Amino acid sequence: MDWGKGSYEPTAADLLPAARELVTAANIQPGEHVVDVGAGTGNVALLAADLGARVTAVEPAARLREVIAETALDRDLTVVDGEAASIPLPDSSADVILSNFAVIFAPDPAAAFTELARVAKPTGRILLTTWQPGVLSKLVGVLIAALREVTGGVDMGTPFNWHEPNALSELLAPHGFTVSGRTLDLDIVTASATEYWDTRIATHPLGIETLPILENAGRLEEVRNRVLGMINDDWTTSTGQVRLKAQYLLATAVR
Template identity: 30%
Template sequence: MTGNSGFQLRRGGPKVYEASWVHAQMGRAAEDLVATADVVPGDRVIDIGCGTGVVARVAAARTGSAADVTGTDVSAEMVKAAARFAAEAGYPEIAWLECDATAIPLPDAAFDVGLCQQSLQFMPDKPTAMAEMARVIKPGGRLALSVWKTRSPIGAAFSTVLDREFGDGTTAPWDMVYSLGDRDSLHDLAAGAGLKDVHVAFDVKFARHPDSTAFITAAIAGSPIAETMAELPAAEHDRLIQEIVEELADFHDDDGLAVPAECLTLRARK
């Protein structure tokens, strides 16, 4: 995550996120985002708010040169984890930088492509962050970013079960995840940053996992309520996990969990 939003991964941190969300949803979404930016060999690419680095890894595969890819995140823990995961995936040359998205310590016009997957909504100063994204892209360069549009059934299931258990408003801070799901707001931010040829597309990204209980357990372990859940007796913890799974009973196919999430993807040119 990026910025000083306070919305950070908790127990298990990057390892849990990579094993749960990246495996189930964000890896495929990263492929979509990199394709939207039309990344090609020879492009220099920056992944802003890189988290565990899945977008940077996908971009490295597309460019054919990991040394042409840079990932940035405000979290030192995430940057370290991203570097580790990239090395394990065969991309040790990706550059990693700990910095706030509103103050990227890199030169103007250093990159052909800027990418930002599901991070802008967490940045307190979104206009400045967008301006920085535009600044580090070359004239004629491309930007592609994505944000969630609305609360997904997974978010709704968390809210139903956890607010009932721990009190109304327990999951209200998680609404930040969907706080930028407005097409006009994205257009305004892009215009304010001086971007052109702006296009915002609506689509649906699926979270897919063969074991819904394992996925929800991991997702909770990486959530803001992780500590509270970890303090519960095992039987109570498992009961809540199963209640969340039951709330998602309609979102399965023959391969397991299959939950849609509405997404907005912006593409633009410098």
């Protein structure tokens, strides 16, 4: 999926509080080399650079790389094309590797963690955020289920449990890392359920990729109504404002 399609910016704004938590937990020191994997619009990379770090933002989407470059200004921030399983940096070159809800999209988790471990210094640390099952997985699940029905999608097997520290430990332990984690809350607020659909689903890169398929199959209106109904029933206040309280894991891996 091309994360540069559509408009990822509203979602990036939603994730900024989690980016702040991630950067704070990393205890970044001036002069450290920080690598932001799946940098998106640069939330984490910019925050790390403002702490005096030398930052490399790794982002596969060309448009988002341009967004980061335009906002970097005079910060010590380099933007490169790459992804979790293919980072264009030397071995043992990063003091800190961060990923804010990005590594979780790696198709091969083991390959991704092998690459993160390769780039991390022997004393380096890896911190990432991953969604806990809950409100967002329910909403996305409606789209995914409809897509599988329409396309006859193949069974992808058991998904990796990104939200479980033990699962992360199984892949990072062979590289000498010990993993710890804590669960935090993130509030996602929009003015209405319709605004959430329009700005967080319909124009989100995932929506740009998937909604035309549902539309061609005559299923889009049904899916939209189901999603709006869930939001209105479960996460809309008496004033009509939507407040989704999502939970996520902030995981830290150290050698």
